[in-house]
Amino acid sequence: MKGLARAFHSHRLALRLALLVLLLILPFILKESWVSLANEMLIMALAGCALNIMLGYTGMVSFGPAGLYAVGAYATAILLTRYHSSFIIALIGAPILAGIAGVIVGWFCVRRSATYFALLTLAFSQIIWTIIFEWYDFTGGDNGIVSIPIPEFFFTISHCYYFTLAVVGACVLLLWTIIQSPFGKTLQAIRENPGRTEFIAIPLKRYQLAAFVLSSVFLGVAGSLYCVFSGSVFPDYAHWVKSTDMLVICLLGGFYNFTGPIVGSVVYILLSKIIAKQTMFWMFFLGAIIVFLVLFMRNGIVGFLADKFSPVTDPAPGSGKDGGGR
Amino acid sequence: MILETQNLVKSFGGLTAVYDVNLRIQEGELASIIGPNGAGKTTLFNLLTGHLPLDSGRVIFQGRDITGLPPHTISRMGIGRSFQRLNIFPRLSTFDNVQVAVFSAQRQSRNLFSRASKLARRETEAILDSVGLLDKKGVKGGLLAHGDQKRLEMGIALAVEPTLLLLDEPTQGMSPRESAEITRLIQKLVKEKGLTLIFVEHDMNVVFGISDNIKVLHQGRIIFEGKPEEVKNNEEVQRIYLGEEKDAWSSR
Amino acid sequence: MTFEAAAGQALSGISVGMVLFLIAVGLSIIFGTLKVLNLAHGSIYMVGGFLCFGFTSALAQVPGAFWWTLILAPVVVALLGGVIEILLLRRIYAQDVLYQYILTFGLILILGETCKFIWGVGYHTVSVPWPVNGKIPIWGLSFPVYNLFLIGCGIAVFLGLLALMRYTGLGRMIRAVTFNREMANALGINVPRVYTGVFMLGCWLAGLAGTLMPPMSVVALGSDMAVIIECFIIVVIGGLGSLPGAFLGSIILGLLTAFGIYIIPKLAVAFAFLLMIVVLVIRPWGLMGKPE
Numbered sequence: 001m002k003g004l005a006r007a008f009h010s011h012r013l014a015l016r017l018a019l020l021v022l023l024l025i026l027p028f029i030l031k032e033s034w035v036s037l038a039n040e041m042l043i044m045a046l047a048g049c050a051l052n053i054m055l056g057y058t059g060m061v062s063f064g065p066a067g068l069y070a071v072g073a074y075a076t077a078i079l080l081t082r083y084h085s086s087f088i089i090a091l092i093g094a095p096i097l098a099g100i101a102g103v104i105v106g107w108f109c110v111r112r113s114a115t116y117f118a119l120l121t122l123a124f125s126q127i128i129w130t131i132i133f134e135w136y137d138f139t140g141g142d143n144g145i146v147s148i149p150i151p152e153f154f155f156t157i158s159h160c161y162y163f164t165l166a167v168v169g170a171c172v173l174l175l176w177t178i179i180q181s182p183f184g185k186t187l188q189a190i191r192e193n194p195g196r197t198e199f200i201a202i203p204l205k206r207y208q209l210a211a212f213v214l215s216s217v218f219l220g221v222a223g224s225l226y227c228v229f230s231g232s233v234f235p236d237y238a239h240w241v242k243s244t245d246m247l248v249i250c251l252l253g254g255f256y257n258f259t260g261p262i263v264g265s266v267v268y269i270l271l272s273k274i275i276a277k278q279t280m281f282w283m284f285f286l287g288a289i290i291v292f293l294v295l296f297m298r299n300g301i302v303g304f305l306a307d308k309f310s311p312v313t314d315p316a317p318g319s320g321k322d323g324g325g326r
Numbered sequence: 327m328i329l330e331t332q333n334l335v336k337s338f339g340g341l342t343a344v345y346d347v348n349l350r351i352q353e354g355e356l357a358s359i360i361g362p363n364g365a366g367k368t369t370l371f372n373l374l375t376g377h378l379p380l381d382s383g384r385v386i387f388q389g390r391d392i393t394g395l396p397p398h399t400i401s402r403m404g405i406g407r408s409f410q411r412l413n414i415f416p417r418l419s420t421f422d423n424v425q426v427a428v429f430s431a432q433r434q435s436r437n438l439f440s441r442a443s444k445l446a447r448r449e450t451e452a453i454l455d456s457v458g459l460l461d462k463k464g465v466k467g468g469l470l471a472h473g474d475q476k477r478l479e480m481g482i483a484l485a486v487e488p489t490l491l492l493l494d495e496p497t498q499g500m501s502p503r504e505s506a507e508i509t510r511l512i513q514k515l516v517k518e519k520g521l522t523l524i525f526v527e528h529d530m531n532v533v534f535g536i537s538d539n540i541k542v543l544h545q546g547r548i549i550f551e552g553k554p555e556e557v558k559n560n561e562e563v564q565r566i567y568l569g570e571e572k573d574a575w576s577s578r
Numbered sequence: 579m580t581f582e583a584a585a586g587q588a589l590s591g592i593s594v595g596m597v598l599f600l601i602a603v604g605l606s607i608i609f610g611t612l613k614v615l616n617l618a619h620g621s622i623y624m625v626g627g628f629l630c631f632g633f634t635s636a637l638a639q640v641p642g643a644f645w646w647t648l649i650l651a652p653v654v655v656a657l658l659g660g661v662i663e664i665l666l667l668r669r670i671y672a673q674d675v676l677y678q679y680i681l682t683f684g685l686i687l688i689l690g691e692t693c694k695f696i697w698g699v700g701y702h703t704v705s706v707p708w709p710v711n712g713k714i715p716i717w718g719l720s721f722p723v724y725n726l727f728l729i730g731c732g733i734a735v736f737l738g739l740l741a742l743m744r745y746t747g748l749g750r751m752i753r754a755v756t757f758n759r760e761m762a763n764a765l766g767i768n769v770p771r772v773y774t775g776v777f778m779l780g781c782w783l784a785g786l787a788g789t790l791m792p793p794m795s796v797v798a799l800g801s802d803m804a805v806i807i808e809c810f811i812i813v814v815i816g817g818l819g820s821l822p823g824a825f826l827g828s829i830i831l832g833l834l835t836a837f838g839i840y841i842i843p844k845l846a847v848a849f850a851f852l853l854m855i856v857v858l859v860i861r862p863w864g865l866m867g868k869p870e
Contacts, residue, residue: 061676108859115615115675116862119814123854126807130848182429182437182445185418189426192415199375199413200427200486201402202435240807244683251680256417281695287687294681295669 023165027158039161041269042168043225048249048261049175050218055247056255057179058211059191063118064125065219065246067105070238072098072220074132077145077233082138087151091224098220099213101128106212110205113194122240129238144234154228164225171218172262178214179258187211248290254300263302328353328490328522329374334383336366336373336546343369345546347383351490356516356523358533360557361543362566367526368410370543371492375407376400387490406488408479410495410526416468420459423467423478425450427485450485456515457481473504477511484515491516493525497532505529509536534558542566586719587836593725595832596732597794600787601805602812603739603824604780610819611756611776614667614678618685620806622781626655626788627797628693631702644707648789655785656778663777668770686802694799704792724793731790735783736825743821752776756819811854817867826865 027035047069054060072094079090109120132139139145154160178184190197190207198204227233236242245268253264271289275282297304329351336344343366351357359367372378374385376397384393392400401407415423428446429435437445454460457477462470467478476496483491496512497505509532516523527533533540534554541551542563550563557563605619629651637643662685670677705711710727713720743749754762755772763769812831816823831850838846863869 055676061674061679063679108855111859112862116858118675118679119810120855120858122807122810123851123858127848127851127855130845130851134845134848177441178438180441180443181439182426182434182442184438185422185426185442186429186435188418188422189415192417193413196409196413196415196482198377198397199401199407200430200482201398202430203396203398207435241803244680247676247680248683251676281691283687284691284695287684287691290684290687291666291681294677294684295666298673298677 027161032157035157035161037269037273039157039164039229040226041266042161042164043222043229044246044249044269045262045265046168046171046225047219047222047246048253048265049172049258050215050222051246052250052255052258052261053175053179053187053218054211054215055250056257056260057184057191058187058208059194060208060211061114061118062109062121062212062215062243063240063247064105064121064123064128064243065215066240066242067121067125067128067238068098068102068216068219069223069226069242069246070128070132070233070235071101071216072223073227073233073237074139074145074223075220076224076227077148078139080148080150081145084149091228094224094227095217095220098223099217101220102213102216103209106209106216110208110212122243125238125240125243129235129240132238133235139235142235144232146232148227148231148233150228150231160229164229167221167225171221175218176258183210248293250300251298252293252300254303254306256299257302257306260300260302264300267301327351328355328388329524330386331374332384332386334370334373334385335381336369336378337381342546344373347543347546347548349541349548351522351524353522354520355538356536357525357539357541358537359524359526359541359543360528360530360533365543366546367543368494369546371407371494371526374400374492375405401486401488404487404489405492406483406486406490407492408476408483408494408496410498412472412475412479414467414475414478414482416466418467419463420465420467420470420478421450421454421463424453424481424485427482428453431485431487453481453485456484456518457511472499473508476500476508480511480515484519488521490522490524493523495526495528497527497529502531505532512536582719584837586716586721587840588833589716589721589729590725591832591834591836592829593728593794593832594835595828595830596728597787597791598805598808598812598831599732599825599828600735600790601784602809602816602828603735603821604783604787605809606813606816606819606821606824607739607783608777608780609813611752612667612671612773614671615675615682616780617679617682617806618662618689618802619682619780619784619809620802620804621686621689622655622659623784623788623791623805624799624802625658625689625693626651626785627792627801628697628702628788629654629785630789630792631697631704631797634704642707644704644793648786651789652782652785655788656782659781660774660778662781663774667777668773671773686806690799690802697797699799702792702797704797706793722794728790728794731786732825732828735786736821739821748775808850811850813864814854814862815857815864817864820864820866820868823864823866 026038030038047065051062051065054062075094075097076090079085079093080087085093105121105124109117109124112120133142135141154163186197186202186207190202190204194204223237226237249264249268250261251264252268253262254260272282272286275285299307327350329349331347331349334344334347335342347370359370361367369378373380376392376395376399380393384391386392387403387405392403415426418426425442425446428449429442432446434445451460451463454463457480459474459477459481462474467475470478480496493512497508500508512523513536515521537554539551540554540557541548542557543549544566550557550560601619601623605616608614608616608619630647633647633651634643637646640646666681666685670681706724710723712723714723714726715721743753751762751767751772754765754767755769759769808831812824812827815830816825816827834849834853835846838849857864
């Protein structure tokens with residue numbers, strides 16, 4: 001195992017390049033349905049990474065990320081259908097509106113911690129769901145909004161895929177930069193010991209709110225991407241079951257590692273599709289997997305692997321740490 | 327006078343934890359607060375750092391009334407603290423533990439885009455060096471030995487550049503040798519950085535060894551204060567301690 | 579709205595509230611004592627509903643089938659709860675609320691699909707049993723006797739639980755464990771067994787609710803999801819862990835839903851969430867809970 005670990009580390013750069021190449025040539029080597037699946041995986045990966053800012057890095061357990069995700073999706077949908085705005089505006093509007101929603105929701109939720117915080121996020125996301133569901137005139141109610149006028153360019157699956165890849169790639173890079181910054185370190189300190197951070201002159205609630213808003217913005221981008229991808233939006237985008245999907249993705253991949261949600265997204269969506277093809281009771285197996293995860297693999301896949309593959313001593317800080325860990 | 331408190335009162339339900347506490351601490355002073363368990367020492371610290379709201383009274387720091395200010399503001403103004411029960415960031419490395427505090431001191435915590443590993447390295451390593459943890463900078467905080475975690479505690483507290491440092495039982499759980507080391511460290515740091523120190527201690531060696539001034543807290547009230555010799559010889563103080571720490575006392 | 583109509587609406591709301599109370603009180607007790615947020619509680623209720631259908635169908639030839647079912651089904655559900663507690667929940671007690679949420683969500687999927695497997699995807703009905711079928715004229719409206727029966731059950735259970743908690747040795751043990759687990763342990767109380775017992779009690783209550791509901795409604799998949807969020811709201815408003823709180827919260831929610839439909843029909847549901855938010859922000863331990 002150690003030999004494998006060392007090989008993995010010394011060829012990190014090569015492996016990453018290989019992955020990049022693979023992602024770029026994907027549409028040429030896979031069938032369209034698989035490319036579409038990959039598209040979905042990328043979007044959920046972004047949603048997972050966004051949620052993980054709060055969850056894994058700041059230690060704030062939210063039960064309601066889907067609410068902000070749906071705000072992004074509906075923002076793009078409504079801007080395109082109702083206000084006939086340009087595509088760019090519709091795209092940019094999503095994270096902005098999701099961010100604003102994040103400020104409002106976050107301000108209330110952050111006033112409490114742990115269980116109460118989680119319940120507040122749940123309540124707010126259900127309010128968002130209810131508003132979307134009931135406000136028929138504006139949001140189409142439970143019919144959702146379909147046939148959204150996205151540019152014809154995106155009707156081709158591979159075009160859509162590359163677009164998603166570009167946006168998700170840029171966002172993930174941005175998130176990675178933020179995590180590596182002093183701000184990111186401060187968030188992690190908050191996760192480790194929120195009370196202590198006030199003793200080092202950090203206004204705790206303000207930073208927690210910032211993490212919440214940051215999460216919301218990128219969740220909004222993910223929602224917007226899905227709107228473009230599927231051409232329609234539905235109230236269920238805001239439902240707490242969707243939130244749970246996102247939480248499971250983070251847990252499955254491992255929320256103490258940056259790449260965790262990405263791995264989690266790939267595995268989760270893959271598993272769901274594969275199992276769904278085999279049996280109509282696929283949710284049973286999903287439930288069983290989830291239970292297994294919580295009981296036996298709490299650090300997720302990447303966490304599990306990181307334990308096995310981590311170097312004998314921790315690398316010294318500032319010496320260029322392995323990209324997948326911390 | 328760097329710190330003054332006026333008639334501090336704090337109760338929890340029916341229990342009065344702190345009553346009519348008046349402190350006057352001079353700059354550069356090494357003051358200690360002693361008293362039996364439950365005397366209200368940690369509560370007093372929590373009141374000073376803004377973590378508990380006062381029932382009544384005022385706290386004046388460097389001439390400014392800081393009563394009711396939020397904890398992070400008080401921390402920013404220069405009151406630092408270490409804790410009785412360990413209060414570090416366990417999953418962060420020793421280096422990161424201190425670096426996060428240095429970032430705060432440098433107002434860099436809001437920096438979203440620079441790479442943290444490239445910033446504040448000199449300052450962080452200097453602090454680690456001054457508490458004797460430089461060689462362990464890569465170790466996760468939670469994996470350090472108890473004594474080293476105490477040093478880390480102090481390192482974190484120092485990193486925010488306090489002028490007044492509140493130490494809550496710095497030698498708790500330590501062997502005599504470790505206690506002596508920590509005490510030397512405290513003295514060195516106080517001199518190097520010109521700090522004012524208020525510490526709570528049970529180890530009388532430490533208390534009598536380095537304090538300029540001792541205050542005795544009992545059931546929330548300061549019942550006596552004075553120089554070490556005066557405190558040692560005071561009958562009431564001896565009486566209060568006789569049940570609790572007879573050995574520690576009689577060995578003086 | 580006339581007084582009669584309002585009263586009728588109120589009674590209707592309260593009877594729905596009582597069924598919700600039976601489910602929510604289990605959730606509240608489980609959270610109060612075990613400190614676990616059991617997302618699968620709605621699913622356990624649903625299992626109760628399916629068992630109600632199953633037993634009443636199987637016992638169709640037996641006179642008083644429903645009443646036998648009322649005794650049997652909740653017990654079966656309680657046993658199921660015991661299995662869940664021992665095999666699964668025990669391992670996550672000390673963990674963060676995140677794991678509880680996700681684990682119990684996994685349980686929702688498992689239980690839901692099992693019901694689907696056994697009973698299929700269609701609706702099932704259970705007829706209102708004698709002697710509580712029929713209607714009674716109240717304030718000029720024809721009110722189903724069964725609804726009154728439900729209100730009666732809710733009150734009976736509430737009083738029964740209060741008596742259990744306050745006057746029995748078992749209740750004292752439960753309260754001791756709720757108050758301070760370590761101390762109860764030191765006093766010689768078998769804490770794990772109390773935990774199992776409390777969880778089974780909570781499941782029994784949910785199973786009872788599941789058995790009582792079908793004559794008034796239908797047995798169908800998806801009732802677990804419909805009910806769990808409302809239970810969360812009740813428990814938060816009333817106070818996590820408070821018995822009277824759950825009762826009060828259920829009545830409030832029942833009335834809110836019944837009348838909210840008249841005021842702003844579309845957003846009646848949002849009212850409940852708003853109330854939940856207000857409580858969480860201003861007084862998170864609920865109307866009748868105790869601050870930590």
